[in-house]
Amino acid sequence: MSADNVKTSTIGYPRIGPKREMKKALEEYWAGKSSKEALTAVAKQVEEAAWKTQADSGINLVALDGTCYDQMLDHCTYLGLLPARFQELSGLDAYFAAARGHPPNITALDMSKLMDSNYHYLVPELTANSTPKPNWAPFLEAVRRGQATVGAEKAVPMLIGPITFTVLSRGDFDRSVMIQRLGPAYQTVLNELAKLGVPEVQIHEPVLALSAANQYQADAETVYQSLAGTVPLHLVVPYDDVAADVYPWLVKLPVQAIGLDFCGVPGAPHGNSTCQLIAKYGFPSDKRLGVGIIDGRSPWADNGTAVKVVAALRKHLGPGQALSVQTSASLQHVPLDLNLETELPTAVKSRLAFAQQKLEEMVAVKEAVTGHAGAASDIDLSTYTGAPTMGLTAKAIPTEFFQRPAPFAVRRPQQPQFHAFPTTTIGSFPQTPTIRRARLQYKKGTISEVEYRERIAAEIGYSIGAQEALGLDVLVHGEAERTDMVEYFGMKLNGFCFTQHAWVQSYGSRYVRPPLIVGDVSRQGPMTVHEFELAQSMTSRAFVKGMLTGPTTIINWSFPRKDITRSEQAFQIGLALREEVADLEKAGCRIIQVDDPAIREGLPLKTDRQALYLEWSAAAFRLSCGVATPACQIVTHLCYSNFEEIMAAIDALDADVLTIENSRSDDEMVRALSAYGYSRDLGPGVYDVHSPLVPSVESMAAKARAYVAAGIDISKVWLNPDCGLKTRRWEEVLPSLRNMVAAAKLVREEMGGGKANARGVTAAK
Numbered sequence: 001m002s003a004d005n006v007k008t009s010t011i012g013y014p015r016i017g018p019k020r021e022m023k024k025a026l027e028e029y030w031a032g033k034s035s036k037e038a039l040t041a042v043a044k045q046v047e048e049a050a051w052k053t054q055a056d057s058g059i060n061l062v063a064l065d066g067t068c069y070d071q072m073l074d075h076c077t078y079l080g081l082l083p084a085r086f087q088e089l090s091g092l093d094a095y096f097a098a099a100r101g102h103p104p105n106i107t108a109l110d111m112s113k114l115m116d117s118n119y120h121y122l123v124p125e126l127t128a129n130s131t132p133k134p135n136w137a138p139f140l141e142a143v144r145r146g147q148a149t150v151g152a153e154k155a156v157p158m159l160i161g162p163i164t165f166t167v168l169s170r171g172d173f174d175r176s177v178m179i180q181r182l183g184p185a186y187q188t189v190l191n192e193l194a195k196l197g198v199p200e201v202q203i204h205e206p207v208l209a210l211s212a213a214n215q216y217q218a219d220a221e222t223v224y225q226s227l228a229g230t231v232p233l234h235l236v237v238p239y240d241d242v243a244a245d246v247y248p249w250l251v252k253l254p255v256q257a258i259g260l261d262f263c264g265v266p267g268a269p270h271g272n273s274t275c276q277l278i279a280k281y282g283f284p285s286d287k288r289l290g291v292g293i294i295d296g297r298s299p300w301a302d303n304g305t306a307v308k309v310v311a312a313l314r315k316h317l318g319p320g321q322a323l324s325v326q327t328s329a330s331l332q333h334v335p336l337d338l339n340l341e342t343e344l345p346t347a348v349k350s351r352l353a354f355a356q357q358k359l360e361e362m363v364a365v366k367e368a369v370t371g372h373a374g375a376a377s378d379i380d381l382s383t384y385t386g387a388p389t390m391g392l393t394a395k396a397i398p399t400e401f402f403q404r405p406a407p408f409a410v411r412r413p414q415q416p417q418f419h420a421f422p423t424t425t426i427g428s429f430p431q432t433p434t435i436r437r438a439r440l441q442y443k444k445g446t447i448s449e450v451e452y453r454e455r456i457a458a459e460i461g462y463s464i465g466a467q468e469a470l471g472l473d474v475l476v477h478g479e480a481e482r483t484d485m486v487e488y489f490g491m492k493l494n495g496f497c498f499t500q501h502a503w504v505q506s507y508g509s510r511y512v513r514p515p516l517i518v519g520d521v522s523r524q525g526p527m528t529v530h531e532f533e534l535a536q537s538m539t540s541r542a543f544v545k546g547m548l549t550g551p552t553t554i555i556n557w558s559f560p561r562k563d564i565t566r567s568e569q570a571f572q573i574g575l576a577l578r579e580e581v582a583d584l585e586k587a588g589c590r591i592i593q594v595d596d597p598a599i600r601e602g603l604p605l606k607t608d609r610q611a612l613y614l615e616w617s618a619a620a621f622r623l624s625c626g627v628a629t630p631a632c633q634i635v636t637h638l639c640y641s642n643f644e645e646i647m648a649a650i651d652a653l654d655a656d657v658l659t660i661e662n663s664r665s666d667d668e669m670v671r672a673l674s675a676y677g678y679s680r681d682l683g684p685g686v687y688d689v690h691s692p693l694v695p696s697v698e699s700m701a702a703k704a705r706a707y708v709a710a711g712i713d714i715s716k717v718w719l720n721p722d723c724g725l726k727t728r729r730w731e732e733v734l735p736s737l738r739n740m741v742a743a744a745k746l747v748r749e750e751m752g753g754g755k756a757n758a759r760g761v762t763a764a765k
């Protein structure tokens with residue numbers, strides 16, 4: 001294969017800057033400390049540096065991505081489709097109002113996770129009357145800068161396609177009508193881009209990787225027909241393999257190149273079927289195949305299979321047919337540069353590749369397949385999925401480990417008993433400046449470990465005292481020793497590694513630094529027992545809750561391994577947590593909460609892969625808790641989303657108490673759980689922890705009444721906030737919880753202790 005026919009193409013790159021320049025620039029601008037000009041200058045510089053890095057690394061086709069805040073929001077402005085409430089504002093004011101809201105009363109667009117990534121985009125709002133009024137000038141200006149930076153032959157403009165824009169929007173409108181209405185707006189920009197002499201234009205249509213994508217066929221055919229002919233188009237479908245019923249028509253769309261995902265979700269047991277689809281149906285000889293074989297969503301290096309897959313694909317393409325080596329998804333999902341990490345063990349570092357290193361991998365793959373000898377391949381495409389191997393742990397775990405020793409009905413009478421509407425919190429209390437200072441000083445070495453532990457103990461003491469004074473029924477130690485609920489456990493377990501600079505954009509100016517799972521996970525020793533014992537020793541109240549993070553949440557908020565499945569890793573974590581649960585109970589803990597708030601977000605895009613995921617994530621949870629005796633009450637906590645689709649999985653957790661985020665959803669989940677017949681204890685959040693407002697007694701009493709009215713057994717309702725309180729201040733927390741306890745007392749009296757007793761509640765105090 002001649003080198004001319006093989007290219008390298010990027011489809012997106014980190015846009016936060018090597019030193020998080022965008023975050024600083026945005027936050028200074030929002031704080032009124034810098035000008036629009038200063039912000040725009042940083043944004044341009046970060047963008048151009050990223051494009052230049054890609055071109056300098058030898059990439060042939062550089063996707064001109066980059067954004068001040070979010071690309072979907074950019075498209076709302078290019079297309080002139082910002083909702084009416086932003087129209088009194090203009091330029092960057094309107095833009096940031098849409099991103100973050102504008103005082104006093106203009107609310108922001110909603111945020112949602114992009115496909116199944118951890119990146120949140122701003123959700124466009126459309127109505128039946130939405131009509132594009134395109135203004136592509138800022139987009140074209142960026143393209144010209146891209147051309148000046150990397151040369152016109154390499155600069156590839158990148159657009160979110162009309163189907164994806166529409167499908168990912170919210171509102172009451174006809175999808176097909178809207179897609180066709182967008183067609184002319186896209187035609188306008190393609191005409192302009194043709195005049196600029198671009199080699200091609202990338203159009204990203206991730207929604208074509210959804211199970212439901214077959215329903216978009218007619219819309220896709222019509223709109224892409226209308227876009228054909230002005231400039232070569234490269235249709236990119238990242239984030240997963242396309243469904244078998246979509247592939248045959250997708251590859252016939254009138255575009256010149258189609259970029260597909262050959263990697264899928266890191267650690268997913270089903271792998272990715274793109275190779276098999278190509279082996280089965282072939283690939284049109286007049287199009288370039290974009291081989292997304294370098295994993296855009298995982299920081300692990302290619303292990304040598306990329307060359308083999310590309311070499312095997314060549315056999316299915318026509319002689320001299322064009323191909324491009326690319327990433328499976330935008331590299332925005334991985335950290336920027338491995339070279340910034342100076343403290344990672346060499347054995348780990350040598351197996352990693354961040355965005356910049358992935359550029360080198362792409363170039364190396366291209367060189368290997370175009371080299372003199374060409375590359376050999378032992379891969380049989382018709383069966384190849386690239387799925388990780390299943391380790392041995394799951395098979396070796398006795399089945400009884402996955403269940404509690406007795407069913408809920410038998411467990412509950414043996415567990416702690418309370419009056420009706422017992423009160424508790426979700427775990428964390430304010431992370432005060434004092435705590436942050438102590439942590440910083442300890443990190444810098446200006447205070448000793450003993451001193452640090454004493455300061456944390458003092459914080460625990462304060463929160464225990466506060467909870468006693470408030471009259472809460474079940475206390476927590478407050479999590480002062482944890483910065484983050486996943487990082488804390490990662491640091492205590494074998495098998496995790498932490499980076500210094502490996503930031504990834506979560507949304508806007510908010511970046512996260514996920515831990516890496518680099519080896520088999522196991523427990524070194526007790527992780528939370530000391531804090532539990534300390535807290536319990538400080539109170540004469542009977543119950544301090546143990547507080548752990550569940551296996552699926554640890555996996556979903558980390559970068560998992562790719563050599564074994566995510567489920568295997570979840571079971572390893574489950575076994576480690578199991579030892580902790582056993583130790584907590586031994587230490588006298590009778591109520592243990594295992595938070596698994598991220599279960600919903602790992603749900604696979606493909607509907608036929610969801611059941612397996614839900615099965616292993618619930619199993620890993622039960623593995624963690626199954627060791628608890630029937631007398632130990634297991635609590636779980638879920639937040640962040642709508643759980644209606646995964647009700648059966650929630651039930652399968654077999655937790656004794658479920659606490660859920662609820663206050664903003666108008667009790668939707670409570671009614672759904674009741675309709676489902678959920679029969680265990682339930683603590684739907686009575687107030688929103690994201691708001692600094694102090695909720696009134698009456699508002700929370702009304703919630704409690706509504707739960708009972710919705711059909712939740714009065715003897716099983718708990719009152720608690722929506723989530724942890726670590727981002728709040730004590731000045732807000734104390735009055736809020738005081739009101740919550742008062743609300744509990746009010747409804748308890750209203751509904752009558754006697755009545756509650758008749759339904760099986762044992763009065764505790």
Ligand code: MET
Pocket residue numbers: 426427428485547595597637639723724725726
């Ligand atoms: C995102 S869920 C948080 C649960 C944790 N126990 C906390 O209270 O912060």
Ligand SMILES: [Zn+2]
Pocket residue numbers: 426597637638639640722723724
């Ligand atoms: Zn939560």
